[in-house]
Amino acid sequence: MTTELPLADGPPPRERADAARNRAKVLAAAERLFASGDPAAVTMDDIARAAGIGRGTLYRRYPDRASIARALLDEHERALQERLLRGDPPLGPGDTAAGTVPAPAERLAAFYAAMVELLETHVHLVLGAETGEARYRTGAHAFWRLHVAHLVREAGRPDPEVLADQLLAPLAPELFRHQRERGITPERITAGLAALARGALGQG
Amino acid sequence: MTTELPLADGPPPRERADAARNRAKVLAAAERLFASGDPAAVTMDDIARAAGIGRGTLYRRYPDRASIARALLDEHERALQERLLRGDPPLGPGDTAAGTVPAPAERLAAFYAAMVELLETHVHLVLGAETGEARYRTGAHAFWRLHVAHLVREAGRPDPEVLADQLLAPLAPELFRHQRERGITPERITAGLAALARGALGQG
DNA sequence: AGGGAAGCGGACATCGTGTCCACTTCCCTT
DNA sequence: AAGGGAAGTGGACACGATGTCCGCTTCCCT
Numbered sequence: 001m002t003t004e005l006p007l008a009d010g011p012p013p014r015e016r017a018d019a020a021r022n023r024a025k026v027l028a029a030a031e032r033l034f035a036s037g038d039p040a041a042v043t044m045d046d047i048a049r050a051a052g053i054g055r056g057t058l059y060r061r062y063p064d065r066a067s068i069a070r071a072l073l074d075e076h077e078r079a080l081q082e083r084l085l086r087g088d089p090p091l092g093p094g095d096t097a098a099g100t101v102p103a104p105a106e107r108l109a110a111f112y113a114a115m116v117e118l119l120e121t122h123v124h125l126v127l128g129a130e131t132g133e134a135r136y137r138t139g140a141h142a143f144w145r146l147h148v149a150h151l152v153r154e155a156g157r158p159d160p161e162v163l164a165d166q167l168l169a170p171l172a173p174e175l176f177r178h179q180r181e182r183g184i185t186p187e188r189i190t191a192g193l194a195a196l197a198r199g200a201l202g203q204g
Numbered sequence: 205m206t207t208e209l210p211l212a213d214g215p216p217p218r219e220r221a222d223a224a225r226n227r228a229k230v231l232a233a234a235e236r237l238f239a240s241g242d243p244a245a246v247t248m249d250d251i252a253r254a255a256g257i258g259r260g261t262l263y264r265r266y267p268d269r270a271s272i273a274r275a276l277l278d279e280h281e282r283a284l285q286e287r288l289l290r291g292d293p294p295l296g297p298g299d300t301a302a303g304t305v306p307a308p309a310e311r312l313a314a315f316y317a318a319m320v321e322l323l324e325t326h327v328h329l330v331l332g333a334e335t336g337e338a339r340y341r342t343g344a345h346a347f348w349r350l351h352v353a354h355l356v357r358e359a360g361r362p363d364p365e366v367l368a369d370q371l372l373a374p375l376a377p378e379l380f381r382h383q384r385e386r387g388i389t390p391e392r393i394t395a396g397l398a399a400l401a402r403g404a405l406g407q408g
Numbered sequence: 409a410g411g412g413a414a415g416c417g418g419a420c421a422t423c424g425t426g427t428c429c430a431c432t433t434c435c436c437t438t
Numbered sequence: 439a440a441g442g443g444a445a446g447t448g449g450a451c452a453c454g455a456t457g458t459c460c461g462c463t464t465c466c467c468t
Contacts, residue, residue, distance in 0.1 A: 054417025132336050133378040162396040169373035174337040192366040199403040220434055258448025
């Protein structure tokens, strides 16, 4: 028996100075590596070497490349999530009293546009994080799915859960990257998605 | 100087008996391995061992796992391509004289349904073949894109090239597998896609 | 100042890839 | 039917990435 209550974990232990220093070095190095070239080709060894630390140190905090990319991506994704929940319409929900509630199709189009912006700035991070099927299991994806399913339901369409995943599919980072490499501009991508949004959720 | 014309390559050299035997063993073993478990986790070594041949022999014919999966998948995909070009409507183009030409939205819905069927039977092969961004560079994908772009154009929608890729995205094998694992039936998936097809290409 | 713990980093074992080359099997020619 | 050259075979090898382990260092609290 101890004098401490089993479930009362104390204050979060302060991060040691050397640990903080190394974390910053890792994130800076990883950001740089992801941005220059194929994110999937960046190895843990590359990152450790670029950060000037040992492999063991790197693995202590980050179990794999995806977790590093996610750490870099999180703040951006959270900012967008915040705007979806409380930002101005048509991205945010609007105000019933003020009569500024946007149609679901418009909110979806605005969401698409915001995601294209995010991808344009950070594809390399999204591709460095989980890709393929693993992507569908991330917290971020769950959020997007919830949001889109909500819009589908508002638009009175059947089976929002299934349709939401299908409406999110065109935002796959691999597709975005492929389109950009073929010379397609973000504007054209956004326009196509807007058409899709109006077709799927508009009162056709 | 030879007596043979430089560009006149003779008849295709017959495949040797041992080579044919081994090829059959490889394909059978690979099919079995892909079907049982995660296709991405199957290694060339696994296949060689399961086929009872050496690694060198395997690499002689197939440079990587994807090429084996593609060999297994090809005939199925070609059959579908044939039906798209010359099959009965609404999958095929129909007959102007007979007045059986289906609306683009209906053809897209039929294509979606056929692809879901193909995925339901062979996801493990599609996942064993190129996945992620590499998928967009395959001949098969080029064919689907051409087909869908044609339908988009027929429906009078702008930017068929971009919209075609976006309409193909919900057929990503990773998404299909994820949905199936969550207990969503092929019927629900097909229904969702049909709604999408009518929304995007219908005369809304 | 000192000591215990958190953090560090390089060495190591493991696994998958792809290549290479000495040997075997096939099948065409005579 | 036999012989010979080429196509095919398969195991050994080198390489690169992963993830773990543990003796040493650095930190920070007392």
